[in-house]
Amino acid sequence: MIKPTHHIFVCTSSRPNGQQKGFCHSKDAFAIMETLLEEINDRGLGGEVFVTNTGCLGFCEKGPIVIVYPENIWYFSVSPDNVEEIIEEHIEGGNPVERLMSPE
């Protein structure tokens, strides 16, 4: 079994009971996920970087939220336009995108 070098979690407001409501879902979270998967595939990172949708992560007013583990880096108010930068700078370059890390 292969363990990921990075595991990216995207809140898609997926409730455990199957309902899907909430802020991140309404704010392009699904498009963020699709764009992440495309970038990872295009760069041949599929075996190393996992992308998983989640239920609510809290801090909804700062969503959509994307978390990268094992670094425990939280990105706030993410848009699909930010995905390329996150993959290039953080995942490939090792430099988390500071600008997107502040919940303020």
Add this chain to the structure above:
Amino acid sequence: MIKPTHHIFVCTSSRPNGQQKGFCHSKDAFAIMETLLEEINDRGLGGEVFVTNTGCLGFCEKGPIVIVYPENIWYFSVSPDNVEEIIEEHIEGGNPVERLMSPE
């Protein structure tokens, strides 16, 4: 904003499109999540340990799957009966439960 010391992810087969199907969902994943939240609450760990449901993590035949970050520890074929041990030994004691870590 508080960052978790441990972030526990439980596959509840929550698909990004809102549907919920799959192995982990059918195998007590929701009960695992509830038991985790109860144990964490009972032990006063609520501010430090986050629990989040996820979509499919792959390796479905080895589900239900529970992942603990930042350690990147994957637990397989978890049942609600294993939760107390995971919290006590791993989260509180710092010793991951080896017996549940093998996908074989």
